[in-house]
Amino acid sequence: MKLLEDRILKDGKVGAGNVLKVDSFLNHQIDVPFISELGREFYRLYKDEGITKVLTIEASGIGIACLTAAYFGVPVVFAKKTPTNNISGDVYTAEVYSYTHERTYAIRLARDFLTSEDRVLIIDDFLAKGSALLALLKLVHDAGASVAGAGIVIEKAYQPGGDIVRAQGVRVESLARVASMDETDGIRFVEE
Amino acid sequence: MKLLEDRILKDGKVGAGNVLKVDSFLNHQIDVPFISELGREFYRLYKDEGITKVLTIEASGIGIACLTAAYFGVPVVFAKKTPTNNISGDVYTAEVYSYTHERTYAIRLARDFLTSEDRVLIIDDFLAKGSALLALLKLVHDAGASVAGAGIVIEKAYQPGGDIVRAQGVRVESLARVASMDETDGIRFVEE
Secondary structure, X not given: OHHHHHHHHHHOEEEHHHEEEOXXXXXXXXXXXXXXXXXXXXXXXXXXXXXOEEEEEOOOHHHHHHHHHHHHOOOEEEEEOOOOOOOOOOEEEEEEEEOOOOEEEEEEEEHHHOOOOOEEEEEEEEEOXXXXXXXXXXXXXXXXXXXXXXXXXXXXXXXOHHHHHHHOOOOEEEEEEEEEEEOOOEEEEOOO | OHHHHHHHHHHOEEEHHHEEEOOOOOOOEEOHHXXXXXXXXXXXXXXXXXXXXXXXXXXXXXXXHHHHHHHHOOOEEEEEXXXXXXXXXXXXXXXXXXXXXXXXXXXXXXXXXXXXXXXXXXXXXXXXXXHHHHHHHHHHHHHOOEEEXXXXXXXXXXXXXXXXXXXXXOOEEEEEEEEEEEOOOEEEEOOO
16 A cells, blocks of 8 residues: 555664564554555555454554444454453453564453454554564454455565465455565565 | 433443443444444534544553544644654653553653644543543643643543643543542432
8 A cells, every 4th residue: 555655764763673663653653644545555455345344453453443434334343452350251362472672462352342243454553573463363263253355564575474374274464564674674565 | 412422321341340341332342333423522512622632541542542633633642652663753751540450651752743732622531530530731831831621421420530630720521520420329320
């Protein structure tokens, strides 16, 4: 999606440890009118899939998930990372390894909010090694729901997550696919 | 706001420890079309205030903040609870005591995303003892920005947060104000 690639080239920064910083518009400050256009694109891609629910993971997936779900007119449910006494009853759980924070954590989703009736669109801001997306897919599977696919804002296509998930037969639509990035040479996208 | 009060009476549950569970539509599953109507109401209340930015705190404030900011056409910035190497440069910080999790934690906001030019609307899902809202107000103050007010979905009016913040001259608009709640007697709202 050229709109997004242009924005990443303009405002994204490649930081130490090969981190792509997009905190000015995506995951700390959220440029709501702009991100809403990404939501419109996810709607265009998945509008014929009978989506009943958008699933994401806290915290940085929530904004894009809500702005996407607004087009579908369906609820968002977000997996929680922290143990909380605000979740009632039984939960689905999965484990995620965060390469950013270098630790494994459990995610939780109340069983009430994902059922075998649901047709799910998974939304997240990043896809790299695939740990979070695979965990979300496990939640969908455990619920007996069906997955229409994933909508990812930025895929690091030089990391294996996208291939791993697509190899499972899951549709993955990434609005920008980074082929390489480097503090000196900058960011290059996969030519579609 | 009657729409919200009716929804709380229908779907809210009073749990152990006097917790109001609204996780079916507000803070775990998010009923996006419904929450978007709350955003429209915040817009109606603050539309003449020259809002340039909506400020909230992760994670459960992000959805309502984004769906509100969509009406204003302005960005959201959310204070982060967890230390992260995704925030670049200098940050504003404040401390929040969570009565839910019984611990104090620091929140952080990158200085780049809140400046003395900003006119801020603070959005959050709950206001009870006021710890989170006071911390967000400190961030606004430290940035030299001005605050138009706060938009709260549910205020526990029998707890002191709302009074404390209003006594500082800050406008606080709560869409539902709970006067009392009890596992047996249910939920009562402040008569406006």
